[in-house]
Amino acid sequence: MVKTADEVQRDLLRPVVETPRRAVSAMVGLALVVLAGFSAWMYQVYTGIGVAGIDRPVFWGFYITNFVFWIGISHAGTLISAILRLSNATWRRPITRCAEVITVFALLIGAMFPLIHLGRPWLAFWLAPYPNQRGLWPNYRSPLVWDFFAINTYLIGSLIFLLLPTIPDFALLRDNLSGWRRKFYAVLCLGWRGTQRQWRQLESAMHIMAILIIPVAVSVHTIVSWDFAMTPVPMWHSTIFAPYFVVGAIFSGIAALIIAMVFLRSSLHLEEYLNPRCFDNLGKLLLVMSLLWFYFLFAERLTTWYGNTRSEVAVLWLTMRGPYRDLFWVMVGCNFVFPFPLLAIKKLRTITGTFLASVTVVIGMWIERYLIIVPSLSRKFLPYAWGTYRPTWVEITITGATFCAMALLYLLFSKVVPVVSIWEVKAGLRVPSSASMDESS
């Protein structure tokens, strides 16, 4: 059913204008869990980082797993928005903003974790290069300092990438609402009128941003992977980490996007906009990333096994035959075996099918980050120093709270900004997928 521009506008403005009670209770519930997580973190800062389960030699555990996981999720927006914009794929129109929002919020949440995992978090600002009297200066050789710069650049870039195309929608909201909201959006839209010149500049800016944000995103997760690859730890010191992590990030990002779209679809009644065609295409992308991910996993493990270096093979078997084997095979199942039929067979590549595949992919990718970090640290070179890791309630609470924080932020965002880009969808009505311009809507 093809809609008119007016109907499109009404549908997409509705989530901003109306707030059903269900949404409010959901927000309250999520906020409570987030509060619990925050309290757990404050308890940790007050008592000492020892309340987390880390020990010697597994000095990094859940928090760094979460850090890598959320930064990985943040690659959703870049791929969908930027690459699909550049390739002029018309089915991207309803989903670009959903994706860009995921990027920004996942980055914000991910960037919290380096703070949370620090032993002395109140001194985290020492990572910033500021002039001081104490002889402090960040060490530019350290991948953590590269992280600082890369994540900041990506965050600023994604925020701009999100907000630039939102300006015309803010203008729409200014015109259609009244009272304090009207003034709020009038400020936010920065005086947008919609002149041809403004539209040209906006499209030019978006084009350049799309070109710029892709290498930034690739560099961010490459640098995160180098947090591990720049150490001599067995099975970390691998050159494959950079592309492996980028592929894994895009993989988990698309899955997270699909999950977010399913929830938005049902709760905001956006069925006609987030339609099965979007899910079909995203499902195909997810399948490609799943195959790519499996390729990298296989390549890394085969090389390690074939090389037969004692310390590396110890970690390899620890993961595949030792105490971590259950997690390992669950991960392979979640990331590859289970989604493969769901995504490859056209009949199964429905909204439900892609949703189920995405949920398992998100779980599997979290496990993958965990299995990269913990087994390698627990079996380093000297057997006397081997150890284990078990998370505590503090780490589990904070992990759960971040998932709720993501949902909460998303919900709040959908109340302030239309989560489907109105002007893009309207423009898409006028120019359907073939380039001819006179097909009537």
Place this chain on the structure above:
Amino acid sequence: MNSENGIYVLCSEPDSTEKAVNALLSAGVPRSEIVVISSEPLEQYRFVDTPKVRMPWLAACGAILGGTAGFLLASLTQKSYPIPTGGMPVVTLWTDGIITYELAMLGAIVTTSVVFLVAAPLLSRNRLPYDPQVSKGKVMVGTNSVPDALRNRMTEILKAIGEVRL
């Protein structure tokens, strides 16, 4: 440019938009003075010539600036701080290269947004005319300065096309 002197018409279809633009052109209004305001980018129509802003070149300049800043930050500051390294190199090009790259991209991104804000223009003092009907899908075509002699004739022509706003 004061909008008291302006004349605008609200068109509801792209065809009438083209008619309005042509009417204004034939009345002698120069193309650069015609303003077309819409709630969606009318990509397939080229109503007015917009001046070319060399945004990609400016973004590239921003990248060079940012990259230089990054490299100087990493190398100069490390050289000037008394950091004991026991013989290890103080300025390492590979790692400083990463900082340079990130700040170069940041420079390009920030430059692009600043150029956009300035060139669009957004946040401008000029009170451009506007009608909320635009957000309902109408396109507003007009010009800000109309010679008085032609004013009435143009009002008549434009009334035939759509609602006129003065």
Place this chain on the structure above:
Amino acid sequence: MAVDLDRCTGCAACVIACQAENNVPTVGEEAAGKNRAMHWIRIERYYQGEFPNPRVKFRPVLCQQCDNAPCEPVCPTYASYHTSEGLNGQVYNRCIGTRYCANACPYTVRTFNFFNPFWDKPLHLQLNPDVSVRQVGVMEKCTFCVQRIKASEIQARAENRELREGEPTPACVQSCAPKALVFGDLNDPESEVSRLARSPRGAKLLGELGTRPKITYLERESWDGQNS
């Protein structure tokens, strides 16, 4: 430093001496069970052969003060750095507790203050005033008793002479009864430690990793033919 594994009896006097000299905290039974013990030097104990005749081998492992230390480039605040004398220094004040250095160290010799250290009274009276007490969230490790090295250097400069053989002496070396631990100036080719470093019995721990550690382990025969 040189460690003669053929002399080491595994008595662990070096562990206690180090703990006393450097204010290394005891973490308590529960934390030790969670692998959070903070010994700067540890005696690794390996069994070779089966009951009833196993051979027990002891290896004291402490910070190897690597020339190509993997822990140094990765610290974001430069808390782990290379001094001009060739030691791997740890600046407690700069450490924000990312624990990256501990992950990068292949010998796992770095220890971390998971909580604020405590000394039940009257044990607080035994703290060494020459060494600081570290806060929660700070990484620490063997410094080759840098406070003793500095004290000896100051003394030698005051007396207008060079450092003698046998001074300074880290606490572990001082307490080693069988004289398995030997400390000295590797730059001086005539010192005992240089002589031992050139010994055919000598090998570096995990030398194949390229960390270029300063400690030479001496033993008549290698363990199981696998440590180079």
